[in-house]
Amino acid sequence: MATIQDVAKAAGVSAMTVSNVINDHPNVRRATREKVLEAMARLDYRVNLAARNLRKGRTGTIGLAIPGVNSAYYGELAAAIVAAAVRYDLRVSIEQTGALRENELAALSLSRNRLYDGLLLSPVGMGSAHAEWLNVDYPVVILGELIIEGPVDHVAMPNVDASRAATRHLIDRGCRRIAILCGPVGEEVDVSSLRHTGYRQALEDAGLRVDPALTQTMEAFTMRAGAQRAREMVESGLGFDGAFCVTDTLAMGVLRGLADVEVQVPEQVKVIGFDNVESSEFLVPSLSTIDPDHGAMAERAVALLARRIGQAELPQDREEFVSHFSLVVRESTGG
Amino acid sequence: MATIQDVAKAAGVSAMTVSNVINDHPNVRRATREKVLEAMARLDYRVNLAARNLRKGRTGTIGLAIPGVNSAYYGELAAAIVAAAVRYDLRVSIEQTGALRENELAALSLSRNRLYDGLLLSPVGMGSAHAEWLNVDYPVVILGELIIEGPVDHVAMPNVDASRAATRHLIDRGCRRIAILCGPVGEEVDVSSLRHTGYRQALEDAGLRVDPALTQTMEAFTMRAGAQRAREMVESGLGFDGAFCVTDTLAMGVLRGLADVEVQVPEQVKVIGFDNVESSEFLVPSLSTIDPDHGAMAERAVALLARRIGQAELPQDREEFVSHFSLVVRESTGG
């Protein structure tokens, strides 16, 4: 590999001049620039980013810590983030956390190794008890799931309002016994708790009873788990005419499970999901859902991170961006 | 940030000794090691990877160039690759090519910047005409799609045999007019051409006529395109009782499109896909498909790349790994 020194020698200038040409500094005479460019081309010179990184203290790479890229939602989110990052001349390195707290915390402390200029983190396993882990000396943007009070920027979904709208939609379509499939519900500000709040609010708005038996707590947000639970709900005689699933993946499983036990959707049970993953439009029946505009979320998250990167001081004021959602009505709730 | 020098000073040793401790070199007295570890902990020392990279000429990061992580197949593949890479202590940086030749070639030449120790490339747009682009001075492993004769390792799918098995399965289930949905078919060794060859072989094996009208050439392998084409095929009166889709994504669209025009699957038309993406099991009807064992492909691809990384000379002998496939029979072909 040719170095900047080799190019300098070949062009009969100093390394600094070559550097100035590479970085488009103004004060280079045109003839000199030409000479240097010619030498660079001739030697097939490429900057050594490791050297530049060391010198500049930046890497041009951000970390993206998400549960995993093998799920429709996070896959689509990651794609949008990579695409947005390219526009800021940033590369994206994926850290799969498997939704495990320990891996999320590890991502936070490992990024410190200065491999990444910043970190986008979608926490699922960690909670507000771990807020102090966010006190790191590089930019972090929290993405989507868990809303933690912390010293970092934040891109969130309107979890409560959107869930309320989803549940309200089921009520509008005539459902009176609406189940919710979610994770453990508690005081934490995690997806399940927030979306359950929206669900509860909608029921109360309509004067419907909140039957605890209709809150179905899932261990995992997988299609398999959704399908199995749906079958159990029918076979146990729970009695429900609507199901709000906190993710589309779960909802896809539910559609499958209901088909297994020959329950008609939407005639007997109406189903709505959350995320608007691409395939939800093409299922049979197609899946009603909430579109949280993850394109805008990705765009904003990267913009916030890019803004912080390269600022000597991490600003005190932290920004919170809540995306807009829309209700997407499809066949699973009667079109 | 504390440097290795700071730690050395604090522990009363030289920087080299600290380095030896960090890298688990044997010749360090236990008491010395303790002292150093204590100082490291006290100063909250973290290695500066940029410096280490510069010194070692390695980055510990590999590039993964795939069309995009927002598709079930590539999302699952990427997840498997990231997981495998972690075991080799490698990070993965995603380059989304959008299946465009220019981006694939760019990935090949940009990795040269020494940001990546090696590159995993799933070429879709480039062809054997670009084989010389593979002559780069770092390890490259070609993954899955396009089989190019070139100076690089290679992890491939058994495209022809698997497609033959898929088509054969449709024939076994009684189909006589079997359509194939694929990309442009030519002399190239790309997915579409190879899978079309398998399709043709199966028809010939069974003594069925290969009707060119049944080869449906798609612009894009998307659900939307699949759905639209399926509707057109029915409405145009093409006449077909089976459909082999070269990807599950396409097949999901076809299932949707057939539902739109009220064609029953599998009673009137049987459908089979390729890839065995996770959701294919949970569709209604569930999708028969080919499982190319992409877990094994990912594992092997990373292993090959890791083996090459750090060898001074890139070995001349190149390895070719072809994964095993299995036929997964589900409802869309009659269970």
Add this chain to the structure above:
DNA sequence: TTGAAAGCGCTAACAA
């Protein structure tokens, strides 16, 4: 407008 010197933080090679 150009160049010389210095050094980012680390580790290979060698010396003690």
Add this chain to the structure above:
DNA sequence: TTGTTAGCGCTTTCAA
């Protein structure tokens, strides 16, 4: 077993 020296390739600073 530990330390010294040198240098990876680049860019900041300052001088010419």
